[in-house]
Amino acid sequence: MxxxxxxxxxxxxxxxxxxxxxxxxxxxxxxxxxxxxxxxxxxxxxxxxxxxxxxxxxxxxxxxxxxxxxxxxxxxxxxxxxxxxxxxxxxxxxxLEVIAAQVENASGELWAVMDAQRKQVFASKFAPNKSGTPEMLLPTQILDDAAMIGKLASGELVTGTGLAKLLRYVPSEVRVGPENSWQxxxxxxxxxxxxxxxxxxxxxxxxxxxxxxxxxxxxxxxxxxxxx
Incomplete structure (x- = not known):
C-alpha cells in the first residue's frame, strides 16, 4: 500500500x-x-x-x-x-500517539508531552498493547508544567518535545525516552x-x-x- x-x-x-x-x-x-x-x-x-x-x-x-x-x-x-x-x-x-510510538520496545505506562506554551504542556498517557503499539489511556489534556511533573509516577516513562523544558524537573525514578525520539x-x-x-x-x-x-x-x- x-x-x-x-x-x-x-x-x-x-x-x-x-x-x-x-x-x-x-x-x-x-x-x-x-x-x-x-x-x-x-x-x-x-x-x-x-x-x-x-x-x-x-x-x-x-x-x-x-x-x-x-x-x-x-x-x-x-x-x-x-x-x-x-x-x-x-x-x-x-x-502525541505518534510520539509515544517512537519509543522502541516500550514497557509499562508512558506519557507523551508537547510544549503548549504559557507554562503548560499537552499530555496523553499510553500503554503498549499486545502488538507493542501504544494505546491511549488518558485523552489529550492541557496541564500546567508543575502539574505534569506531579503526575509522573515511579517506573513510568515520559517522552516528547515538552521535555525540552521539563527534563530538569523529572524525578530520578521516572524513565525518560531517548532525545532522538522526542520529535x-x-x-x-x-x-x-x-x-x-x-x-x-x-x-x-x-x-x-x-x-x-x-x-x-x-x-x-x-x-x-x-x-x-
Missing part, C-alpha cells in the same frame, strides 16, 4: 513515502516550509524520489493535533487537497496509519479538521474582553 505521511505539528516537520508501512523516503521540513503552499513542492519531490505518480497514492496520513496552529492547518489542508485530487483515502492521527516523525505516522487503516480506520476528507485542543491567544483575549 502506498502512503504519504505529513507531520507538520511542531517547529519543524517531515514528509514520508511509505510502502506497506515501510519507509521509502523521508524529508525534513523547516519552519519556513510549513505552509500549504510551500508543502506542495516538497510533496512533489517526495513523489519523484519514490517514483510514484500522485494517483498511485492510496492513503494520506496526517497529524491532526495537538501542535502549532499554523503547522496543523497547513498539514491538514494539504492532506485534504491531495486526497481529494487523487482519490486517496485520508487518516488523521493524534500527534514526531512522518515515518512513524505512516507506520501507525498503515496498521490503523488495515483495521478499518479512516477519515472523511470533508469532515477532517485540525484538533487544536485550545483557543488561540487572540481568541482567548477576545473572550476575556481584551480585544474588540
Amino acid at each position: 502506498r502512503i504519504i505521511a505529513l507531520e507538520t505539528s511542531g517547529s519543524t516537520g517531515s514528509i514520508a513515502a511509505m510502502g506497506d508501512g515501510r519507509l521509502i523516503v523521508q524529508t525534513s521540513l523547516s519552519t519556513a516550509q510549513k505552509t500549504a503552499q510551500s508543502l506542495a513542492p516538497t510533496l512533489k519531490s517526495i513523489l519523484r524520489d519514490a517514483n510514484w505518480e500522485p494517483n498511485a497514492v492510496e492513503l494520506v496520513a496526517v497529524t491532526s493535533g495537538p501542535g502549532s496552529f499554523t503547522g496543523l492547518r497547513a498539514g491538514v489542508t494539504s492532506a485534504k487537497v491531495f486526497a481529494y485530487a487523487t482519490g486517496a483515502q485520508v487518516l488523521a492521527i493524534n500527534t 514526531p516523525q512522518a515515518a512513524t505516522l505512516g507506520r501507525l496509519a498503515f496498521a490503523k487503516y488495515r483495521s478499518g480506520m479512516r477519515n472523511d476528507v470533508w469532515q477532517l479538521a485540525p484538533e487544536y485542543y485550545r483557543k488561540s491567544a487572540a481568541e482567548e483575549k477576545f473572550d476575556q474582553g481584551l480585544l474588540k
Whole structure:
C-alpha cells in the first residue's frame, strides 16, 4: 500500500513515502516550509524520489493535533487537497500517539508531552498493547508544567518535545525516552496509519479538521474582553 505521511505539528516537520508501512523516503521540513503552499513542492519531490505518480497514492496520513496552529492547518489542508485530487483515502492521527510510538520496545505506562506554551504542556498517557503499539489511556489534556511533573509516577516513562523544558524537573525514578525520539516523525505516522487503516480506520476528507485542543491567544483575549 502506498502512503504519504505529513507531520507538520511542531517547529519543524517531515514528509514520508511509505510502502506497506515501510519507509521509502523521508524529508525534513523547516519552519519556513510549513505552509500549504510551500508543502506542495516538497510533496512533489517526495513523489519523484519514490517514483510514484500522485494517483498511485492510496492513503494520506496526517497529524491532526495537538501542535502549532499554523503547522496543523497547513498539514491538514494539504492532506485534504491531495486526497481529494487523487482519490486517496485520508487518516488523521493524534500527534502525541505518534510520539509515544517512537519509543522502541516500550514497557509499562508512558506519557507523551508537547510544549503548549504559557507554562503548560499537552499530555496523553499510553500503554503498549499486545502488538507493542501504544494505546491511549488518558485523552489529550492541557496541564500546567508543575502539574505534569506531579503526575509522573515511579517506573513510568515520559517522552516528547515538552521535555525540552521539563527534563530538569523529572524525578530520578521516572524513565525518560531517548532525545532522538522526542520529535514526531512522518515515518512513524505512516507506520501507525498503515496498521490503523488495515483495521478499518479512516477519515472523511470533508469532515477532517485540525484538533487544536485550545483557543488561540487572540481568541482567548477576545473572550476575556481584551480585544474588540
